[in-house]
Amino acid sequence: MQLFRSEEHVRRWCEERGREPGAVFGLDRMWSLADAWYHDRLSEDFRRRTPDEAEALFDSIGLTGDAWRLSR
Protein backbone atom coordinates (compact mmCIF):
# COMPACT_ATOMS: atom_id res chain seq x y z
CA MET A 1 0.00 0.00 0.00
CA GLN A 2 2.03 2.83 -1.36
CA LEU A 3 1.65 6.51 -2.19
CA PHE A 4 2.43 7.56 -5.76
CA ARG A 5 2.65 11.03 -7.23
CA SER A 6 -0.24 10.32 -9.63
CA GLU A 7 -2.15 7.55 -11.40
CA GLU A 8 0.29 7.89 -14.29
CA HIS A 9 3.12 6.98 -11.93
CA VAL A 10 1.14 3.95 -10.68
CA ARG A 11 0.57 2.78 -14.26
CA ARG A 12 4.23 3.19 -15.23
CA TRP A 13 5.50 1.44 -12.07
CA CYS A 14 3.16 -1.51 -12.65
CA GLU A 15 4.03 -1.76 -16.35
CA GLU A 16 7.74 -1.87 -15.60
CA ARG A 17 7.12 -4.82 -13.26
CA GLY A 18 4.57 -6.65 -15.38
CA ARG A 19 1.95 -6.21 -12.68
CA GLU A 20 -1.71 -5.37 -13.05
CA PRO A 21 -2.63 -2.12 -11.30
CA GLY A 22 -4.72 -2.65 -8.18
CA ALA A 23 -7.10 -0.28 -6.41
CA VAL A 24 -6.20 3.41 -6.72
CA PHE A 25 -7.83 6.16 -4.66
CA GLY A 26 -7.18 9.49 -2.98
CA LEU A 27 -5.55 10.33 0.30
CA ASP A 28 -8.84 11.59 1.75
CA ARG A 29 -10.27 8.09 1.55
CA MET A 30 -7.02 6.60 2.84
CA TRP A 31 -7.18 8.86 5.87
CA SER A 32 -10.81 7.87 6.55
CA LEU A 33 -9.83 4.21 6.51
CA ALA A 34 -6.67 4.70 8.59
CA ASP A 35 -8.51 6.72 11.24
CA ALA A 36 -11.38 4.25 11.52
CA TRP A 37 -9.03 1.26 11.54
CA TYR A 38 -6.38 2.46 13.97
CA HIS A 39 -7.71 5.26 16.19
CA ASP A 40 -8.38 2.87 19.09
CA ARG A 41 -5.31 0.63 18.68
CA LEU A 42 -3.79 1.80 21.99
CA SER A 43 -6.99 1.17 23.92
CA GLU A 44 -7.09 -1.70 26.38
CA ASP A 45 -10.52 -2.49 24.95
CA PHE A 46 -9.26 -2.79 21.38
CA ARG A 47 -10.68 -5.80 19.56
CA ARG A 48 -9.84 -6.79 16.01
CA ARG A 49 -12.72 -6.56 13.56
CA THR A 50 -14.23 -9.69 12.16
CA PRO A 51 -13.98 -10.06 8.36
CA ASP A 52 -17.65 -9.03 8.04
CA GLU A 53 -17.04 -5.93 10.18
CA ALA A 54 -13.98 -5.02 8.15
CA GLU A 55 -15.86 -5.38 4.87
CA ALA A 56 -18.69 -3.22 6.27
CA LEU A 57 -16.12 -0.54 7.13
CA PHE A 58 -14.62 -0.68 3.63
CA ASP A 59 -18.11 -0.34 2.16
CA SER A 60 -18.93 2.62 4.41
CA ILE A 61 -16.08 4.67 2.98
CA GLY A 62 -16.68 3.65 -0.60
CA LEU A 63 -14.07 0.92 -0.95
CA THR A 64 -16.19 -1.62 -2.77
CA GLY A 65 -15.75 -4.42 -5.24
CA ASP A 66 -13.89 -7.72 -5.26
CA ALA A 67 -10.58 -6.12 -4.24
CA TRP A 68 -12.10 -5.33 -0.83
CA ARG A 69 -13.61 -8.72 -0.08
CA LEU A 70 -11.72 -10.59 2.64
CA SER A 71 -13.13 -14.00 1.80
CA ARG A 72 -11.69 -15.66 -1.31
Next chain:
Amino acid sequence: MDVRLHVMRTLLDTGRAPTVPETAEGLGLDVDEVSGRYRELAESHAIELRPGTLEIWMAHPLSAEPTPFVATVDGRDHFANCIWDGLGTVAMLGGTGSVRTACPDCDDSLQADVVQRELAGEPEGVVHFAIPASRWYDDIGDT
Protein backbone atom coordinates in the same frame (compact mmCIF):
# COMPACT_ATOMS: atom_id res chain seq x y z
CA MET B 1 -0.89 -3.82 30.68
CA ASP B 2 -1.26 -6.73 28.30
CA VAL B 3 1.42 -8.11 26.01
CA ARG B 4 0.11 -6.39 22.88
CA LEU B 5 0.05 -2.96 24.51
CA HIS B 6 3.47 -3.53 26.07
CA VAL B 7 4.89 -4.25 22.62
CA MET B 8 3.22 -1.18 21.13
CA ARG B 9 4.29 1.13 23.94
CA THR B 10 7.87 -0.12 23.90
CA LEU B 11 8.11 0.33 20.14
CA LEU B 12 6.68 3.84 20.38
CA ASP B 13 8.95 4.82 23.27
CA THR B 14 12.22 3.25 22.16
CA GLY B 15 11.91 2.63 18.41
CA ARG B 16 12.58 -1.08 18.86
CA ALA B 17 10.34 -4.03 19.61
CA PRO B 18 10.84 -5.92 22.86
CA THR B 19 12.11 -9.49 22.78
CA VAL B 20 10.15 -12.24 24.51
CA PRO B 21 12.45 -12.17 27.60
CA GLU B 22 12.21 -8.36 27.77
CA THR B 23 8.41 -8.46 27.65
CA ALA B 24 8.32 -11.26 30.23
CA GLU B 25 10.53 -9.25 32.57
CA GLY B 26 8.63 -6.02 31.94
CA LEU B 27 5.25 -7.56 32.72
CA GLY B 28 6.34 -10.08 35.35
CA LEU B 29 5.23 -13.00 33.20
CA ASP B 30 6.68 -16.39 32.36
CA VAL B 31 8.76 -16.56 29.14
CA ASP B 32 6.71 -19.48 27.81
CA GLU B 33 3.49 -17.55 28.42
CA VAL B 34 4.81 -14.54 26.53
CA SER B 35 6.07 -16.76 23.68
CA GLY B 36 2.59 -18.21 23.35
CA ARG B 37 1.04 -14.76 23.38
CA TYR B 38 3.42 -13.54 20.65
CA ARG B 39 2.32 -16.50 18.50
CA GLU B 40 -1.39 -15.77 19.17
CA LEU B 41 -0.93 -12.12 18.29
CA ALA B 42 0.83 -13.12 15.08
CA GLU B 43 -1.95 -15.54 14.14
CA SER B 44 -4.47 -12.72 14.44
CA HIS B 45 -2.12 -10.33 12.56
CA ALA B 46 -2.00 -7.85 15.43
CA ILE B 47 1.75 -8.32 15.05
CA GLU B 48 3.95 -9.97 12.42
CA LEU B 49 6.99 -12.03 13.38
CA ARG B 50 10.13 -12.41 11.31
CA PRO B 51 9.70 -15.78 9.60
CA GLY B 52 10.72 -18.70 11.79
CA THR B 53 11.41 -16.55 14.85
CA LEU B 54 9.68 -14.85 17.76
CA GLU B 55 11.22 -11.50 16.77
CA ILE B 56 8.64 -8.82 16.09
CA TRP B 57 8.79 -7.38 12.58
CA MET B 58 5.59 -5.32 12.68
CA ALA B 59 3.13 -4.30 15.38
CA HIS B 60 0.48 -2.71 13.20
CA PRO B 61 0.61 0.14 12.35
CA LEU B 62 4.25 0.33 13.49
CA SER B 63 7.32 -1.25 11.95
CA ALA B 64 10.21 -2.52 14.06
CA GLU B 65 12.63 -1.78 11.24
CA PRO B 66 13.22 1.28 9.05
CA THR B 67 10.76 1.69 6.16
CA PRO B 68 10.01 4.37 3.53
CA PHE B 69 6.99 5.48 5.61
CA VAL B 70 7.79 7.87 8.46
CA ALA B 71 4.98 9.19 10.65
CA THR B 72 5.83 12.21 12.78
CA VAL B 73 3.69 13.05 15.81
CA ASP B 74 4.64 15.53 18.53
CA GLY B 75 8.12 15.83 17.02
CA ARG B 76 8.85 12.10 17.18
CA ASP B 77 9.35 9.89 14.14
CA HIS B 78 7.89 6.39 13.91
CA PHE B 79 8.39 3.90 11.10
CA ALA B 80 5.17 2.49 9.63
CA ASN B 81 4.57 -0.39 7.26
CA CYS B 82 2.75 1.39 4.42
CA ILE B 83 0.78 4.56 3.73
CA TRP B 84 -2.29 3.10 5.49
CA ASP B 85 -0.21 2.37 8.57
CA GLY B 86 1.59 5.72 8.38
CA LEU B 87 -1.70 7.58 8.57
CA GLY B 88 -2.89 5.00 11.08
CA THR B 89 0.03 5.88 13.33
CA VAL B 90 -1.09 9.51 13.27
CA ALA B 91 -4.67 8.42 14.02
CA MET B 92 -3.56 6.17 16.87
CA LEU B 93 -1.50 8.96 18.45
CA GLY B 94 -4.23 11.59 18.54
CA GLY B 95 -4.93 12.60 14.96
CA THR B 96 -2.40 15.39 14.37
CA GLY B 97 0.87 14.71 12.57
CA SER B 98 2.39 13.99 9.20
CA VAL B 99 3.51 11.07 7.05
CA ARG B 100 6.48 11.29 4.69
CA THR B 101 7.31 8.83 1.97
CA ALA B 102 8.61 8.76 -1.61
CA CYS B 103 6.84 7.90 -4.84
CA PRO B 104 8.00 4.35 -5.74
CA ASP B 105 8.07 5.35 -9.41
CA CYS B 106 10.02 8.63 -9.41
CA ASP B 107 11.35 8.74 -5.82
CA ASP B 108 10.06 12.27 -5.29
CA SER B 109 9.14 13.09 -1.70
CA LEU B 110 5.48 13.10 -0.78
CA GLN B 111 3.90 14.22 2.47
CA ALA B 112 0.44 14.15 4.01
CA ASP B 113 -0.39 16.34 6.99
CA VAL B 114 -3.28 15.71 9.35
CA VAL B 115 -4.63 18.26 11.83
CA GLN B 116 -7.22 17.30 14.43
CA ARG B 117 -8.30 14.24 12.46
CA GLU B 118 -8.70 16.15 9.19
CA LEU B 119 -6.41 15.87 6.20
CA ALA B 120 -4.77 19.29 5.76
CA GLY B 121 -4.97 21.00 2.38
CA GLU B 122 -4.98 18.91 -0.76
CA PRO B 123 -1.87 16.75 -0.51
CA GLU B 124 -0.36 15.40 -3.70
CA GLY B 125 -0.53 11.69 -4.40
CA VAL B 126 -2.75 8.68 -4.96
CA VAL B 127 -2.82 5.48 -2.96
CA HIS B 128 -2.24 2.17 -4.71
CA PHE B 129 -3.31 -1.14 -3.18
CA ALA B 130 -1.60 -3.68 -5.40
CA ILE B 131 -2.93 -6.73 -3.58
CA PRO B 132 -6.62 -7.65 -3.11
CA ALA B 133 -7.76 -7.77 0.54
CA SER B 134 -8.18 -11.54 0.50
CA ARG B 135 -4.43 -11.94 -0.16
CA TRP B 136 -2.99 -9.21 2.09
CA TYR B 137 -1.41 -11.67 4.49
CA ASP B 138 -0.04 -14.10 1.89
CA ASP B 139 3.09 -11.93 1.76
CA ILE B 140 2.67 -9.06 4.17
CA GLY B 141 6.00 -7.51 3.21
CA ASP B 142 4.85 -7.15 -0.40
CA THR B 143 1.41 -5.90 0.66
